[in-house]
Amino acid sequence: MSEINEGWLEVSEETGIELEDIIRFDHDNKTYCVYKLEDGYYATDGLCTHETVHLEDGLVMDDEIECPMHQGIFKIKTGEAISPPACIDLKTYPVKVDNGKIFIKI
Amino acid sequence: MSLKKISIIGAGQAAAYAANEIRKHDKELGITIFNEENYLPYERPPLSKDSITNKKKYEELSFFSKEFYNSENIQFINKSVKKVDFTNKTLITNDEKLEPYDNLLITTGSKNKKLNFGVDQQDISDSILYLRNIEDSKIIKESINTHKTFAIIGGGFIGLEVASSIAQLGKKAYVIEMGQQLMGRVIPTQIAKLVSSYHEDKGNVILLETNIVSIELKNSVYKIELNNKSTLEVDFIIAGIGSKANTDLFENTSLNINNGIVTDEFCRTSEENVFAAGDVANFFHPFYNMQMRLESYQHAQNHGIAAAKNILGQNLPYIHIPWMWSDQFDLNLQLIGVCNNFDQEIQRGNNLEEGIIYFFIKQKKIMGACGIGKAGKVGRDIRLAGKILETKVDVDIDDIKNKEVKLTTLLKR
Ligand SMILES: Cc1cc2nc3c(=O)[nH]c(=O)nc-3n(C[C@H](O)[C@H](O)[C@H](O)COP(=O)(O)OP(=O)(O)OC[C@H]3O[C@@H](n4cnc5c(N)ncnc54)[C@H](O)[C@@H]3O)c2cc1C
Numbered sequence: 427m428s429e430i431n432e433g434w435l436e437v438s439e440e441t442g443i444e445l446e447d448i449i450r451f452d453h454d455n456k457t458y459c460v461y462k463l464e465d466g467y468y469a470t471d472g473l474c475t476h477e478t479v480h481l482e483d484g485l486v487m488d489d490e491i492e493c494p495m496h497q498g499i500f501k502i503k504t505g506e507a508i509s510p511p512a513c514i515d516l517k518t519y520p521v522k523v524d525n526g527k528i529f530i531k532i
Numbered sequence: 533m534s535l536k537k538i539s540i541i542g543a544g545q546a547a548a549y550a551a552n553e554i555r556k557h558d559k560e561l562g563i564t565i566f567n568e569e570n571y572l573p574y575e576r577p578p579l580s581k582d583s584i585t586n587k588k589k590y591e592e593l594s595f596f597s598k599e600f601y602n603s604e605n606i607q608f609i610n611k612s613v614k615k616v617d618f619t620n621k622t623l624i625t626n627d628e629k630l631e632p633y634d635n636l637l638i639t640t641g642s643k644n645k646k647l648n649f650g651v652d653q654q655d656i657s658d659s660i661l662y663l664r665n666i667e668d669s670k671i672i673k674e675s676i677n678t679h680k681t682f683a684i685i686g687g688g689f690i691g692l693e694v695a696s697s698i699a700q701l702g703k704k705a706y707v708i709e710m711g712q713q714l715m716g717r718v719i720p721t722q723i724a725k726l727v728s729s730y731h732e733d734k735g736n737v738i739l740l741e742t743n744i745v746s747i748e749l750k751n752s753v754y755k756i757e758l759n760n761k762s763t764l765e766v767d768f769i770i771a772g773i774g775s776k777a778n779t780d781l782f783e784n785t786s787l788n789i790n791n792g793i794v795t796d797e798f799c800r801t802s803e804e805n806v807f808a809a810g811d812v813a814n815f816f817h818p819f820y821n822m823q824m825r826l827e828s829y830q831h832a833q834n835h836g837i838a839a840a841k842n843i844l845g846q847n848l849p850y851i852h853i854p855w856m857w858s859d860q861f862d863l864n865l866q867l868i869g870v871c872n873n874f875d876q877e878i879q880r881g882n883n884l885e886e887g888i889i890y891f892f893i894k895q896k897k898i899m900g901a902c903g904i905g906k907a908g909k910v911g912r913d914i915r916l917a918g919k920i921l922e923t924k925v926d927v928d929i930d931d932i933k934n935k936e937v938k939l940t941t942l943l944k945r
């Protein structure tokens with residue numbers, strides 16, 4: 427890993443990832459989701475804050491991720507819970523692309 | 533005439549979201565909610581599931597906090613409404629006080645149907661447990677914590693969810709269902725069978741096409757004789773035999789009632805300035821061109837919001853596609869649209885790990901879909917089924933069958 431990537435973890439190659447795709451990334455017993463939106467990549471915790479369900483199975487609509495279990499909705503860019511039963515915000519994380527690879531900082 | 537005040541009967545989900553929505557648009561309007569429960573509006577799904585299995589505390593169920601209602605100036609009157617005088621636009625509370633209203637929103641929800649074993653067995657009828665509110669859930673939870681075996685009368689969603697909680701707590705439930713399958717005819721038989729075996733694998737017993745012949749209560753044990761000649765011995769009986777719209781209050785009034793309070797797509801009832809939303813309303817659905825009454829979390833919320841907007845004069849028809857879920861063990865079942873009007877039933881997926889969904893298709897258009905799978909596995913495709921059906925596009929059966937084809941591609945065509 428190059429020095430400028432220190433503290434960043436590699437998630438995946440960028441190729442093949444389409445708009446509104448979700449990439450699940452597991453690290454250190456925790457799970458994260460990286461989303462491809464119109465203006466770039468964003469990352470949040472990978473589990474819904476309502477019940478522990480993987481958001482990778484959810485549906486991205488514009489800048490929102492809808493949980494596949496009870497349709498709780500979060501804003502991807504801020505993690506804000508905007509529709510119940512989800513009421514606790516998701517944590518968000520910085521993401522960058524370097525040399526065709528996606529990185530997350532946890 | 534400009535609006536001055538809105539009165540709401542029943543402090544449930546539809547009421548909470550209606551009040552919240554009104555405040556988003558109007559900071560001045562008086563909002564008064566008549567609340568007969570001892571709690572601020574709260575969510576009911578955990579009552580049969582996570583609150584019984586200790587995953588969610590009863591104190592955590594409110595939609596909004598006390599501070600929220602205070603700061604938004606949403607007033608509660610902790611009384612039940614006994615009568616409504618539509619001619620004089622007045623509510624009469626249980627302590628005989630008269631409360632005039634300008635605009636009225638009725639959100640009284642639904643009430644459980646009750647079993648009656650006749651006058652000789654009044655004590656047995658009275659001892660049967662039902663589940664509708666926090667108090668009921670606490671009583672059921674306590675009975676599960678202190679006893680071992682339970683008869684659940686009725687294999688509908690709530691009964692099965694309680695049975696699932698019972699098994700998760702290491703106890704045993706006998707589910708007695710008189711129909712040929714669980715969860716009634718709205719759920720595909722194949723899914724009902726999967727749910728049945730899942731319960732049996734976890735230690736519950738599912739008895740279909742079974743009726744109760746007699747019940748005896750001796751030394752705190754119920755002896756239940758069944759039509760298949762067998763006898764069950766259980767510590768408690770919990771009944772979930774369905775519910776009906778909570779409209780008792782309006783009997784012998786001019787309000788049009790027919791399987792709930794009849795409303796149009798704008799949540800308007802037959803009475804001027806009187807609206808109804810949530811479980812209690814039998815509303816006109818323009819998309820399906822029919823009246824429908826739903827008992828679901830998401831509908832209660834969205835319908836409450838729609839009523840608020842229409843009370844404020846926004847004239848927006850309510851067109852949400854019906855959607856509901858039931859969680860049992862680690863399974864999540866979802867239903868979208870209507871699943872009883874179709875010429876083709878198409879299966880997508882073949883195992884619970886990845887989810888199985890039945891699509892109901894009529895003249896190449898999706899009418900509804902019902903799926904089940906491990907938590908989270910059917911949600912996306914069910915949601916997309918809803919979005920696709922709204923667009924009324926023709927679908928290719930092979931695309932629906934093939935899990936490799938993303939349903940989003942059908943939307944983009
Ligand atoms: C145990 C249980 C589990 C559920 N699980 C699910 C689930 O998993 N998924 C799902 O989609 N849906 C589920 N539901 C359904 C969902 O909770 C309801 O559809 C929703 O609560 C309906 O909201 P509502 O506002 O119409 O009525 P409610 O939330 O029932 O509120 C009605 C309120 O009106 C009050 N009231 C009635 N009459 C009067 C009166 N005369 N004066 C004053 N107050 C009055 C009642 O006491 C009650 O507080 C469940 C329901 C129950 C009971």
Ligand code: FES
Pocket residue numbers: 474475476477478479493494495496497498499510511512
């Ligand atoms: S688990 Fe995500 S909304 Fe319930």
